[in-house]
Amino acid sequence: MILYKTKYYVSKEAIVGTGLALSGLTGSIISAVDYMKTAKRISEDKNNKETKRLRDGLVKNFKKKNGENNIIEAPDYGNAAAISMNYFENFIKKMETNKDFREKVEKEAETNPEFKASLYLISHADLTRPCIVYDPKLFDPATMSHEIGHTEYYETKENKDKNKLVKFTHRYPPHISDADNQSGLITAPILGGITGVVQGISNGPGKLKNGLITYSSIDAILLMIRELAASKRGLELLKEAGATEDDLKVFRKMLLSAAGSYFFNNLSIIGLELVSAKTGSWVVNKLKKLIKRK
Numbered sequence: 001m002i003l004y005k006t007k008y009y010v011s012k013e014a015i016v017g018t019g020l021a022l023s024g025l026t027g028s029i030i031s032a033v034d035y036m037k038t039a040k041r042i043s044e045d046k047n048n049k050e051t052k053r054l055r056d057g058l059v060k061n062f063k064k065k066n067g068e069n070n071i072i073e074a075p076d077y078g079n080a081a082a083i084s085m086n087y088f089e090n091f092i093k094k095m096e097t098n099k100d101f102r103e104k105v106e107k108e109a110e111t112n113p114e115f116k117a118s119l120y121l122i123s124h125a126d127l128t129r130p131c132i133v134y135d136p137k138l139f140d141p142a143t144m145s146h147e148i149g150h151t152e153y154y155e156t157k158e159n160k161d162k163n164k165l166v167k168f169t170h171r172y173p174p175h176i177s178d179a180d181n182q183s184g185l186i187t188a189p190i191l192g193g194i195t196g197v198v199q200g201i202s203n204g205p206g207k208l209k210n211g212l213i214t215y216s217s218i219d220a221i222l223l224m225i226r227e228l229a230a231s232k233r234g235l236e237l238l239k240e241a242g243a244t245e246d247d248l249k250v251f252r253k254m255l256l257s258a259a260g261s262y263f264f265n266n267l268s269i270i271g272l273e274l275v276s277a278k279t280g281s282w283v284v285n286k287l288k289k290l291i292k293r294k
């Protein structure tokens with residue numbers, strides 16, 4: 001009886017969406033844990049000469065290319081990031097034009113490692129070149145190589161001939177779906193819900209072909225291209241820094257797990273968007289029927 005009834009309420013999209021969301025979530029947790037376990041083990045092994053040698057090699061090569069002050073340690077930052085020239089351009093502009101923002105940054109810089117690092121870089125780094133900020137506590141050579149790998153696709157003179165699509169994925173602005181982090185899991189249902197409501201109003205029942213779901217999928221694909229390219233380049237940089245075949249095996253596996261966590265996160269984002277879009281259009285159509293009945 002229940003099955004018969006639910007036939008009318010649970011659509012194919014909703015079932016597929018829920019499946020994607022759940023399997024994506026599980027997959028991204030498994031991959032992220034796998035990556036973090038190895039990263040933590042390597043980072044905590046401070047006496048490992050090989051790890052230290054590779055990290056120093058990567059930093060040295062980066063400095064040679066981008067300047068002494070363009071890579072800095074930010075203790076307690078809890079993360080590692082490649083920073084594009086655009087970012088600082090916007091950051092400085094905001095500091096100059098928005099008094100509240102400037103005061104907030106200056107005040108919080110005392111305790112917030114991210115702002116502290118940004119202020120340091122603004123006054124010390126060569127801002128025509130990319131920068132790297134990293135937490136020395138967490139930073140293993142693979143992650144560092146990946147972040148530096150990103151900077152090799154920023155718009156600089158020597159990157160002029162690099163793959164155009166990969167460079168585009170490093171530059172394109174509308175990260176609406178936040179596919180590269182967990183906040184995408186919050187944005188997705190909102191985007192999906194809005195899409196569904198718009199669809200419900202404009203199309204009526206059963207016509208769920210919408211731009212935003214496509215947008216999320218495209219965003220996810222562009223993100224995967226960007227991340228895989230950074231890792232591929234990162235592995236080459238590790239080799240240049242003197243990594244052995246055995247080292248590379250460990251790092252390759254780590255970077256694949258990291259890419260896996262992005263991939264599965266994307267699946268759950270697309271799934272969530274699908275479910276919430278369907279729900280949104282379903283609610284609107286129910287309301288339409290109710291109004292008609294009156």
Ligand SMILES: [Zn+2]
Nearest residue numbers: 146150227230
């Ligand atoms: Zn990345």
